[in-house]
Amino acid sequence: LGITYEIGPFRLNAAAKAVTHAGTPIALGPRAVAVLALLVESAQEYVPKARLMDEAWPGVIVEEANLGVQISAIRRALAQAPGGEYWIETLARRGYRFVGPVSKLPNKTPGDTVGTSPRSNLPEPLTSLVGRERELKELQKLLADHRLLTLTGAGGVGKTRLAMRIAATVIDSYSDGVWLVELAALSDPGLVPQTVTEVLALKEQQGKSLTERLTQYLRPKRLLLVLDNAEHLLAACARLTETVLRQCPQVTLLVTSRERLAVQGEQTYRVPSLSMPDPGLDISAQNLAQFESVQLFSERVRLHRPHFAVTDQNAPALASICRRLDGIPLAIELAAARGRSMSIEEVNQQLEHGFRVLTGGSRSALPRQQTLRALIDWSYDLLSDAEQALFRRLSVFAGGWTLSAAEQVCTDESVDKEAVLEHLTSLADKTLLVAEERDSVTRYRLLETVGHYARERLRERGGEAHWRDRHLAYFLALTLEAEPLLKGPDLEVGLDRLETEHDNLRLALDWAASGRGDSVTGLRIAAAIWWFWQTRGHLREGRQWLSRLLAAAPATEALAIRAKALRGAGALAREQADYAAAEALHRESLTLRRELGDQRGIALALGSLGAVALELGNYDAARKLEEESLAIQRELGDRASVAQVLNNLGEMARLQGDYATARARLEESLTIYRELGNQWGISTSVTNLGEVASAEGDFADALALLRKGLLIRRELGGQWGIALSLEGFARVALALGSPGRAARIWGHAERLREETGSPLPPSERGHYDRHIASARAAMSDDSAFDSAWHEGRAMTLEDAIGYALSVPDA
Ligand SMILES: Nc1ncnc2c1ncn2[C@@H]1O[C@H](COP(=O)(O)OP(=O)(O)OP(=O)(O)O)[C@@H](O)[C@H]1O
Ligand SMILES: [Mg+2]
Incomplete structure (x- = not known):
C-alpha cells in the first residue's frame, strides 16, 4: 500500500507517484517524484547519486546532469513553501540529503475506489505533527477497550490535534468510518x-426526535464519532453520548473537552504538555533535541528560517522558553513565530520580562491559562494596526471563513481589501489563525482560545454591531448567489456551499432575529434557503428560523419576501406532515401574492396547496388547485413548473384509477422534461408511467419504464428517489407471482426511506398496505415473508438496485 508523506504543506504519495501542495496536484514528472520519494524515505540521511539515478531510471545508465535537472525541478516545486528551496542539501559530488519536515501519514482509505462514499471527513492539517508517539500508543489501546474516551486538558495543549491524528490512525478499525x-x-x-x-x-x-433518528441510524454501524471542543456544551454532549453508548453497541466516541463529560463509562485521558527539558539538565544542543517542545519550536521557526538549528549557544535560551511556556503547543507556536524576527535569546528575554510583570516580579510560574493569555497578548501587541483590526473583526465568523468573505466583511479604510490575503497569511504565520483545506478550498479559522480573545478585544473596542451587520449582509449575498444553483443541475454544489457555511448562516440569522440586526435581511436569507433545509432534512430548524424571522420582521414590509418565506415554512411543515400548519401558511402566502398581483407566486401557492390536499387524499380539491396553477404556469410559459404540475396531476389521476388521464399528463410532462434535458424530471415521469403500466397489468412495459427511471436515479444518487423506484419493482414482482422477491425489494426500500427520513405519505398508505398483505398471504408462512424482507434490508444499495434490475426467474 502506498504510504503518504506529509512534507510541510505537501503530500507525497509514492505509490501513486503524486505530489500535492495544499491539496492541489503539482506538476512534477514521474522521475522527479521517484527521486523525491527516495530522498524523503531516507530523510536526514545522505543518499548517493548512483542510488537516486537507479531509482529514477531503473536499469538505464544516464548522465549525472540528468539528475541535477530533476533536483532543480523538485527544489522549484518545494519553494512554494517558505524555506522549501533549502530542504534538499547537496553534498558536493556525492549525493543529496532531505532536511525538510517529514512525517508519515497513516493510510486513510486503502482500497477506496472512486465512487464509494467517503469514510471520513477529517481535514488534512497543513502543519506537521510533533512527537506524541507514546500518547498515540496509549490512546489506541484505550480506544480499543472503551467506548467513550475524553481527551481533557487546558486550552491549546493539543487535544484537538491529538484527537485528529488518533482518529486518522484507527480509521481501518471502523468499517463505517470516522466522523x-x-x-x-x-x-x-x-x-x-x-x-x-x-x-x-x-x-x-417525522415523529422522531433527532436523537432517536441518530441512534436508529447508528445502531447497526461500526464507527468512530469525534466530538471536538465539547467544553461549552457539556450537558448536551453528555446526554447525547449516554444515549449513543446505551443504544448503539458498535459506536465509539472520542471527545475533546477542557472538562470531562462526567458520563458513566467515560474514560478520561489528560493530554500532557509536550515533553520539556528539566531545569537541572545539562543543556547541550544534542540532548535538547529529544524534547517535543524543543522540536515543535524548532520546526515552526524553521518554517521561516530554514537554516535554524539548535546549537550549544542558543540551547539554554531555548530550554528556558519551553519551560516557561510549560510545553503548551499553542504557546510554543506563538513564541516560535516571533523567532523569525528575533534571536532565540531575545525571545527568551522578552518572555522573561513579560512574565515578571504578570507575576508581580516573582519568579514563580504563571498558571497555564495566564501563560497562554500572555502569549496571545504578546503576539497581538506586535501586530500592525491593520492586522489587529482585521484579527478582531474576524471573530464575527463562526465555523471559519474564506478569503473572499474576509475581504467583503472585514475591510474599511483601516484595513485595505487588497491587503487581506497578506494579513491573513501573516496572522497564520504567527499562529493566530489556522488555514485548512476543505475540498481544495482554503478556509481560515481561529483556534478556540484565540477566537475568544479576539472576540473580547472586538467587544472592548465597541463596533461589534457594525461588523455583525456586515457579516449578515455578506451571508445574504452568498445566499442569493447559491439560490439559483438550488434549482438547476448544480444543486449539490449549492447545497454543499450552504452546508459549509451553516454555522455562519445561523449566526447571521440569529443576529437578524434578535432585533439587533436587520430582520428583513434575515427573512430574505431564510426565504432563499428553505429548499436547502428541506432537501438536507433540517426541517425543524428551518421552520424555527422562518417563524422567528416572520415574527421579527414588520408584517407590512417586504411583502414579496414575506410571501416567499411563508411558502418555505409551508413546504417544511408539509414535509413534517403538519398539514394544518402547512395549509394555513400557504393560504397566507397566497393572499399576499394576490395582493401583490404576483402571477407566478399565485401559481406556486396554488400548486403547494394542491400538494397538501393530495397528500391528505382530498383528490378533488387537489385536482382543482393544480389545474388552476397549471393554467397560470402555461400562460407564464414556465416550462419546468408546467412539467412538474403535469406530473402531479398525472400521479393524482393514477391514484384515482383514471389511467388514461394519468398517461396523457405524464407523457406531456416527460416530453417537456426531455426538451429541457432535466434528468431528474425524466426519471420521475418515466417511473410514474411505469406505475401506470403496472396498474394496468402491462408488466413488460412497466419493467422497461421503471428500469429507465432507476438507471437515471442511480446515476443521480439520492436514495429517496431510488426507494420510490424500488417500490414500483416490488409491486411488479408481486403481480408476476414472486412475493419473496417483492418482499426483498420492499425491505430495502423501507430502509432507504428510513435513512432519508421520508416516510410514505398517507395517500399511498392504503395501496401499499394492501399489496404487502397480499404478498404475505401468497407466501407459505409469515416467517418466510419476514426473512425475505430482512434479507432485502440487509443488502447494500448497489446489490438491491442490481437485484431489482435483474431479470426475475419466473
Ligand atoms: N503534537 C503537536 N505537533 C504539532 N503541533 C501541535 C501539536 N499539538 C498541538 N499542536 C498545535 O498547537 C495548537 C493548539 O492545539 P489544539 O488546537 O489541538 O489545542 P486544544 O487543546 O484542542 O485547544 P482548545 O482547548 O483551545 O481547543 C494548534 O495550532 C496545533 O496544531
Ligand atoms: Mg480544541
Whole structure:
C-alpha cells in the first residue's frame, strides 16, 4: 500500500507517484517524484547519486546532469513553501540529503475506489505533527477497550490535534468510518444532535426526535464519532453520548473537552504538555533535541528560517522558553513565530520580562491559562494596526471563513481589501489563525482560545454591531448567489456551499432575529434557503428560523419576501406532515401574492396547496388547485413548473384509477422534461408511467419504464428517489407471482426511506398496505415473508438496485 508523506504543506504519495501542495496536484514528472520519494524515505540521511539515478531510471545508465535537472525541478516545486528551496542539501559530488519536515501519514482509505462514499471527513492539517508517539500508543489501546474516551486538558495543549491524528490512525478499525463533529462554533446546545446528523448527512424523520433518528441510524454501524471542543456544551454532549453508548453497541466516541463529560463509562485521558527539558539538565544542543517542545519550536521557526538549528549557544535560551511556556503547543507556536524576527535569546528575554510583570516580579510560574493569555497578548501587541483590526473583526465568523468573505466583511479604510490575503497569511504565520483545506478550498479559522480573545478585544473596542451587520449582509449575498444553483443541475454544489457555511448562516440569522440586526435581511436569507433545509432534512430548524424571522420582521414590509418565506415554512411543515400548519401558511402566502398581483407566486401557492390536499387524499380539491396553477404556469410559459404540475396531476389521476388521464399528463410532462434535458424530471415521469403500466397489468412495459427511471436515479444518487423506484419493482414482482422477491425489494426500500427520513405519505398508505398483505398471504408462512424482507434490508444499495434490475426467474 502506498504510504503518504506529509512534507510541510505537501503530500507525497509514492505509490501513486503524486505530489500535492495544499491539496492541489503539482506538476512534477514521474522521475522527479521517484527521486523525491527516495530522498524523503531516507530523510536526514545522505543518499548517493548512483542510488537516486537507479531509482529514477531503473536499469538505464544516464548522465549525472540528468539528475541535477530533476533536483532543480523538485527544489522549484518545494519553494512554494517558505524555506522549501533549502530542504534538499547537496553534498558536493556525492549525493543529496532531505532536511525538510517529514512525517508519515497513516493510510486513510486503502482500497477506496472512486465512487464509494467517503469514510471520513477529517481535514488534512497543513502543519506537521510533533512527537506524541507514546500518547498515540496509549490512546489506541484505550480506544480499543472503551467506548467513550475524553481527551481533557487546558486550552491549546493539543487535544484537538491529538484527537485528529488518533482518529486518522484507527480509521481501518471502523468499517463505517470516522466522523468529526466540530462543536467549537456552535453556541446553541439544542443543536448538538443536529450537528451530528448533519455530518452524517441524515435527514429528519417525522415523529422522531433527532436523537432517536441518530441512534436508529447508528445502531447497526461500526464507527468512530469525534466530538471536538465539547467544553461549552457539556450537558448536551453528555446526554447525547449516554444515549449513543446505551443504544448503539458498535459506536465509539472520542471527545475533546477542557472538562470531562462526567458520563458513566467515560474514560478520561489528560493530554500532557509536550515533553520539556528539566531545569537541572545539562543543556547541550544534542540532548535538547529529544524534547517535543524543543522540536515543535524548532520546526515552526524553521518554517521561516530554514537554516535554524539548535546549537550549544542558543540551547539554554531555548530550554528556558519551553519551560516557561510549560510545553503548551499553542504557546510554543506563538513564541516560535516571533523567532523569525528575533534571536532565540531575545525571545527568551522578552518572555522573561513579560512574565515578571504578570507575576508581580516573582519568579514563580504563571498558571497555564495566564501563560497562554500572555502569549496571545504578546503576539497581538506586535501586530500592525491593520492586522489587529482585521484579527478582531474576524471573530464575527463562526465555523471559519474564506478569503473572499474576509475581504467583503472585514475591510474599511483601516484595513485595505487588497491587503487581506497578506494579513491573513501573516496572522497564520504567527499562529493566530489556522488555514485548512476543505475540498481544495482554503478556509481560515481561529483556534478556540484565540477566537475568544479576539472576540473580547472586538467587544472592548465597541463596533461589534457594525461588523455583525456586515457579516449578515455578506451571508445574504452568498445566499442569493447559491439560490439559483438550488434549482438547476448544480444543486449539490449549492447545497454543499450552504452546508459549509451553516454555522455562519445561523449566526447571521440569529443576529437578524434578535432585533439587533436587520430582520428583513434575515427573512430574505431564510426565504432563499428553505429548499436547502428541506432537501438536507433540517426541517425543524428551518421552520424555527422562518417563524422567528416572520415574527421579527414588520408584517407590512417586504411583502414579496414575506410571501416567499411563508411558502418555505409551508413546504417544511408539509414535509413534517403538519398539514394544518402547512395549509394555513400557504393560504397566507397566497393572499399576499394576490395582493401583490404576483402571477407566478399565485401559481406556486396554488400548486403547494394542491400538494397538501393530495397528500391528505382530498383528490378533488387537489385536482382543482393544480389545474388552476397549471393554467397560470402555461400562460407564464414556465416550462419546468408546467412539467412538474403535469406530473402531479398525472400521479393524482393514477391514484384515482383514471389511467388514461394519468398517461396523457405524464407523457406531456416527460416530453417537456426531455426538451429541457432535466434528468431528474425524466426519471420521475418515466417511473410514474411505469406505475401506470403496472396498474394496468402491462408488466413488460412497466419493467422497461421503471428500469429507465432507476438507471437515471442511480446515476443521480439520492436514495429517496431510488426507494420510490424500488417500490414500483416490488409491486411488479408481486403481480408476476414472486412475493419473496417483492418482499426483498420492499425491505430495502423501507430502509432507504428510513435513512432519508421520508416516510410514505398517507395517500399511498392504503395501496401499499394492501399489496404487502397480499404478498404475505401468497407466501407459505409469515416467517418466510419476514426473512425475505430482512434479507432485502440487509443488502447494500448497489446489490438491491442490481437485484431489482435483474431479470426475475419466473
Ligand atoms: N503534537 C503537536 N505537533 C504539532 N503541533 C501541535 C501539536 N499539538 C498541538 N499542536 C498545535 O498547537 C495548537 C493548539 O492545539 P489544539 O488546537 O489541538 O489545542 P486544544 O487543546 O484542542 O485547544 P482548545 O482547548 O483551545 O481547543 C494548534 O495550532 C496545533 O496544531
Ligand atoms: Mg480544541
